[in-house]
Amino acid sequence: MTPDEPTMEHELAGWNPFKRKPPAAAKAPRQQAAPTAVVKPLVREAHRRAPESGTLPRFNTTASDQMSGRSADRFSAVRAKLRHAFTPSQPVADRRLFAGRDDVLKTIIRSIEDQRLHVVLYGERGIGKTSLLHILTQAATEARYIVVYTSCGANSNFDETFRAAAAEIPLLFHSGFSPTGSEAEKGASLADLLPNEPLTPRKFGDLSARLTGTRVLIILDEFDRAESSAFRRDVAEVIKNLSDRLGRVQLVLAGVAADLTELVEHIPSIRRNIFALRVPKMSESEVLEIVANGEREADLKFDSQASAFVVEVARGSPYIANLICHHAGHAALDAGRSTVTPADVASAVDRTIQEFQGRIATPAQQHVRRLFDQGRQDVLAMTSRASLSADGVFDAHDVETVNTISARKAQDAIEVLLSENLLKPMAGGESGARYAFVEEGLPTLIWMIWAQRNLNREATAPRAATAS
Ligand SMILES: Nc1ncnc2c1ncn2[C@@H]1O[C@H](COP(=O)(O)OP(=O)(O)OP(=O)(O)O)[C@@H](O)[C@H]1O
Ligand SMILES: [Mg+2]
Known part of the structure; x- marks a missing residue:
């Protein structure tokens, strides 16, 4: 690749997926049972706030899948279709959405x-x-x-x-x-x-x-x-x-x-x-087919860098691909676009990390974040990549080949995480010792945090908006 060829890093440049929105207006403190003397002012307060209740979150579609007229915006129809286009919490039963x-x-x-x-x-x-x-x-x-x-x-x-x-x-x-x-x-x-x-x-x-x-x-x-x-x-x-x-x-x-x-x-x-x-991991083209099927179904467009980004993050998992595409699609619609950009995929990664955090014991998460902060991210990323490509149980050879690194470096990475008690030895295979992360969801969480941090670091120059 020549230095001038566009890369995902160039495309992502400048955009900071982690810039948070300004905090929403503080919510009224929770009201507790109060002595009679203060009840009246609270009731008056509640009356004053009543008109605002129209801004509380609402369902966009009725139980019979009809659009709810009140909340319709210009993307309501796309939003409704998006729900069927990417289904991270359900198996696919529709042939049109079944990829590869x-x-x-x-x-x-x-x-x-x-x-x-x-x-x-x-x-x-x-x-x-x-x-x-x-x-x-x-x-x-x-x-x-x-x-x-x-x-x-x-x-x-x-x-x-x-x-x-x-x-x-x-x-x-x-x-x-x-x-x-x-x-x-x-x-x-x-x-x-x-x-x-x-x-x-x-x-x-x-x-x-x-x-x-x-x-x-x-x-x-x-x-x-x-x-x-x-x-x-x-x-x-x-x-x-x-x-x-x-x-x-x-x-x-x-x-x-x-x-x-x-x-x-x-x-x-x-x-x-x-x-x-x-059942093997999906190939790159199979993951791209998930994206393409969803685009067609939801009338959304993923720009090519956004699709490439989904492939990279999913690492062959149809579940992660669906989850990321689902959140990225909503992020684009929330920003008033029908084109999904890498920024939307990055915010989908944020959402995914939040969801995964709820599924993993807190000490293990804190431990992982500490290691990231101590600069051990390469060790974490290399082992989690090997784990994700080998269905959870891997050996030093997997770490070596998946990351194209030396045998020595692969073994060192394993030793570090063994000493941190994040890996556990498993029954040996033909080629020697095998290992697994101590918690099932850890490799995915680590991989997402790696993607989040690296994309953030690579974002150095503004990226043209691709609003539709
Ligand atoms: N061929 C496919 N095309 C598109 N999406 C897929 C495909 N296969 C699986 N998915 C998506 O991946 C996710 C997991 O799929 P599924 O429930 O079939 O996996 P599973 O192996 O049965 O999972 P579990 O072990 O939890 O039962 C779902 O979100 C599903 O929509
Ligand atoms: Mg199943």
Whole structure:
């Protein structure tokens, strides 16, 4: 790159994302129960303030998603669309908003369809497992599969989960019943054939082996939340049973795990019958697709530097990409623009830091900030980058390659954070010792603080406004 080529630093120059707005007029102190003598003046005071109550925050849309006329500004419609365009707190179920993942989906579909395998999807929190399952459900439903989606909980048990699944399978697909028979006509299901005693994997397998003319996918999302080892054992058992009997029912399990064995106990018995896939980080172009989908959906434009900035901050996480785009979009609208600038992305980073702070224990946060203030930001940034790219558990080699630094420097960075008790050793991998941050949210918080501080430092000259 020549010195004159525009860089993000040039684009960001001069603008200070951290310049705070002047403080709003001080709010009236909270009124406490007061002796009668002072009640009257307070009441009069309340009357005087009454007209101002029109300035209190209001909802912009009604519960039926209609614009509330009173609060409509010129961007109200865009604001309403923005809510659907970037959904950091919900999985994506709309194909128009589902970015990338072509290869992952193709691989899952091939293993279900061609190899008749059961599928285990695993990966870090927020990487997009549930969204993938939603889109897989749509594709399978289009191919006339019966799809039963279940989100597991701490108390999930085999009987309840598979009884509910059986209730979704019409009896007309059971080979022992005629599709025109009276039971099938009455809308009976496989659940009507189940015994009163607790359902066993064998019984469920027996019934599934009698299915004809359809295929069933039973999706067990959040499988890691199920605490009962009996449930996990029974699920492994049913996978074995279904596979041995060439049943027309296939299972898809998904959950948070650094590796597969964490997710499925009793794995050796079913290893041949499952296809396991770790949901990878998103590529740069996949994150850009999230931005582009949202732009189209919300009628907003991210300028190219703002998009590049989102990619840099998200580091392959669709969750962070959605969160940052959501806040950045609102920041632009608040400033009266329909073009999102790097400044808006930076203020979105501020908002994200505030949100993450609520999720991490205060001493750990203070510790991290102290280290930043002591000039250890490189050590923090390098290790958090390695952690984010390796689903939380990383080794010195990850630190070395992700940051293109020497092995020695990578090891030093790890030593510093081990001595600060911010890293903990994990069970060793093939290439030696592995580590994780002591709290799950720390690497993201550190990465955001790094982005915030560095952008601030790089902002040295005024940037032309790109108001629309
Ligand atoms: N392919 C995608 N395109 C656009 N946004 C996505 C995609 N995948 C995930 N997201 C977004 O990322 C966030 C996390 O997605 P999702 O809930 O599917 O992840 P998850 O792995 O199931 O998370 P958890 O482990 O918490 O259950 C959501 O905000 C979702 O909107
Ligand atoms: Mg999920």
